[in-house]
Amino acid sequence: xxxxxxxxxxxxxxxxxxxxxxxxxxxxxxxxxxxxxxxxxxxxxxxxxxxxxxxxxxxxxxxxxxxxxxxxxxxxxxxxxxxxxxxxxxxxxxxxxxxxxxxxxxxxxxxxxxxxxxxxxxxxxxxxxxxxxxxxxxxxxxxxxxxxxxxxxxxxxxxxxxxxxxxxxxxxxxxxxxxxxxxxxxxxxxxxxxxxxxxxxxxxxxxxxxxxxxxxxxxxxxxxxxxxxxxxxxxxxxxxxxxxxxxxxxxxxxxxxxxxxxxxxxxxxxxxxxxxxxxxxxxxxxxxxxxxxxxxxxxxxxxxxxxxxxxxxxxxxxxxxxxxxxxxxxxxxxxxxxxxxxxxxxxxxxxxxxxxxxxxxxxxxxxxxxxxxxxxxxxxxxxxxxxxxxxxxxxxxxxxxxxxxxxxxxxxxxxxxxxxxxxxxxxxxxxxxxxxxxxxxxxxxxxxxxxxxxxxxxxx
Ligand code: NDP
Numbered sequence: 404x405x406x407x408x409x410x411x412x413x414x415x416x417x418x419x420x421x422x423x424x425x426x427x428x429x430x431x432x433x434x435x436x437x438x439x440x441x442x443x444x445x446x447x448x449x450x451x452x453x454x455x456x457x458x459x460x461x462x463x464x465x466x467x468x469x470x471x472x473x474x475x476x477x478x479x480x481x482x483x484x485x486x487x488x489x490x491x492x493x494x495x496x497x498x499x500x501x502x503x504x505x506x507x508x509x510x511x512x513x514x515x516x517x518x519x520x521x522x523x524x525x526x527x528x529x530x531x532x533x534x535x536x537x538x539x540x541x542x543x544x545x546x547x548x549x550x551x552x553x554x555x556x557x558x559x560x561x562x563x564x565x566x567x568x569x570x571x572x573x574x575x576x577x578x579x580x581x582x583x584x585x586x587x588x589x590x591x592x593x594x595x596x597x598x599x600x601x602x603x604x605x606x607x608x609x610x611x612x613x614x615x616x617x618x619x620x621x622x623x624x625x626x627x628x629x630x631x632x633x634x635x636x637x638x639x640x641x642x643x644x645x646x647x648x649x650x651x652x653x654x655x656x657x658x659x660x661x662x663x664x665x666x667x668x669x670x671x672x673x674x675x676x677x678x679x680x681x682x683x684x685x686x687x688x689x690x691x692x693x694x695x696x697x698x699x700x701x702x703x704x705x706x707x708x709x710x711x712x713x714x715x716x717x718x719x720x721x722x723x724x725x726x727x728x729x730x731x732x733x734x735x736x737x738x739x740x741x742x743x744x745x746x747x748x749x750x751x752x753x754x755x756x757x758x759x760x761x762x763x764x765x766x767x768x769x770x771x772x773x774x775x776x777x778x779x780x781x782x783x784x785x786x787x788x789x790x791x792x793x794x795x796x797x798x799x800x801x802x803x804x805x806x807x808x809x810x811x812x813x814x815x816x817x818x819x820x821x822x823x824x825x826x827x828x829x830x831x832x833x834x835x836x837x838x839x840x841x842x843x844x845x846x847x848x849x850x851x852x853x854x855x856x857x858x859x860x861x862x863x
Pocket of ligand 1: 693753756781782788795
C-alpha cells in the first residue's frame with residue numbers, strides 16, 4: 404500500500420500544490436487588473452501607505468497591505484459591494500442548479516467506475532438547454548420593480564421583465580473574481596470534509612494521506628447529493644456559461660460607452676460563445692474525460708472550473724472594453740481563418756474519438772485503422788489520431804491563439820491565454836501519457852511507435 408512518503412505525487416507534491424493554491428488566485432486577480440490597465444503594471448498592486456505600523460511585524464504589515472490593495476482585495480473596505488457580489492455569485496450558482504434539476508434531461512450513464520464493480524453512474528444531461536434558457540432569461544426575463552402613475556396620479560410599483568443589467572458585471576468584475584475565489588475555497592473545504600464519509604469511492608491520485616495535497620487534488624471521485632453530481636455540474640455550468648455571460652457583459656459595456664460594438668469584440672463573443680456552446684452541446688462527451696473518470700473533485704478542479712475559467716478566460720473581452728486595437732477587416736478575416744482551422748482540428752479529432760469509443764463499427768469511423776489492446780479497448784491509428792497523439796489539443800490551442808489575436812499585437816496581457824494554455828496542455832498530455840502507459844502497458848509503447856508525434860505531425 405502506498406503511504407504519503409512513497410506516493411506518486413504530481414504537481415510538485417504537497418509544496419507544489421500549496422504554491423499553486425496561493426499562486427493561481429493571485430494571478431487571477433492580477434490578470435483582471437492587468438486587463439483593465441492593458442499592460443503588466445506592478446506599481447499600484449500594493450498601496451504605498453499602510454495603516455499598520457511597521458512595529459506590528461512583517462506578516463501583519465503584509466496582510467494589512469493586502470487588505471488595503473484595491474487589486475488583490477478589491478472592495479474589501481466596502482462591505483456592501485462585497486455582499487452584493489457574493490449574493491450574485493451564490494444566486495447564479497443556485498440558478499444553474501435549479502435549471503439542472505427542473506429542465507427536461509436525458510439520463511446518460513458514465514464510464515464504468517474504476518473500482519472494478521462495473522457500476523456506471525447516471526448523469527442528467529441538459530446543459531445545452533440550460534445554456535439557452537439562461538440566455539433567454541438574461542435577455543427578456545430579468546424581473547425588475549418599476550414605478551408607474553395611474554390616471555389619478557397615484558404612483559404604483561409593478562413588476563416588469565426585461566434585459567438584465569449586464570454592465571454591472573463589468574463594473575464589479577474584480578470584486579466578483581475575489582468573492583468567487585473565497586467561495587471556491589469554502590466549497591473545496593466542504594468537499595474535502597465530506598470525502599471522509601463512509602463508503603465513498605476515492606480518487607487514486609487524491610488519496611496520499613497528505614492533507615494539503617489531497618485538498619488540492621480532491622479525495623472523492625464523484626461527490627454527489629443524491630442525483631446531483633457536483634463535479635460534472637461544476638465542470639460545465641456555472642463557470643463555462645458564466646464565462647460567456649461575462650463576455651456579453653463586456654460587449655454591453657463597450658456598446659454603452661461607444662454606441663457601437665467593435666469587430667474584435669463581436670469576434671471574441673462569437674468565438675468563445677461557440678466554444679462554450681459546443682462544450683454544452685456535446686455534454687455527454689465529458690463523461691469519458693480524465694476530469695470525470697480519474698481526478699478527484701478538490702481545489703484544483705473547483706477553483707479551475709468556477710473561478711479560473713470565467714474570470715481569466717473572459718480576459719480578452721475585458722481587455723477590449725478599454726483597449727480596442729481597431730483591427731482592419733482583412734486582419735480580422737485572417738483571424739477568423741485561424742479560428743476556423745483550429746475548430747476543424749479540435750472538433751474533428753474529438754468527434755472522431757467520441758464516435759469511435761461509442762461504436763467502432765459506426766459508418767463515420769469504420770474505415771479507420773486501430774490497434775487492438777490487451778485491455779480490450781482499441782486505439783485509433785489513422786484519421787486525426789493517426790496524425791498526432793494529441794492533435795485535439797493542438798486544435799484547441801490554435802483556437803485559443805486566435806482569441807488572443809483579436810486583441811491586436813500591442814500588449815502581452817491578452818496573450819496570457821495562449822501561454823497558459825500551452826503549459827496546461829503540455830502538462831496534461833504528460834499526465835495522460837503516464838496514465839495510458841499504466842492502463843495499456845506495452846500496447847501504449849506500440850501505439851506510440853505507430854503514431855510517434857504528439858502535437859504536430861512530422862514536427863513534435
Ligand atoms: P483526450 O480527449 O485526448 O482523451 C484522452 C484519452 O483518450 C486517453 O486517456 C485514452 O483513454 C483515449 N485515447 C488516447 N488516444 C487514443 C486513440 N488513439 N484512440 C482512441 N482513444 C484514445 O483528453 P482530454 O480529456 O484531456 O481533452 C478533451 C478535450 O478538452 C481536448 O480537446 C482538450 O483540448 C480540451 N480541454 C480544454 C481545457 C480548457 O481549459 N479549455 C482543459 C482540458 C481539456 P481511453 O483509451 O481509456 O478511452
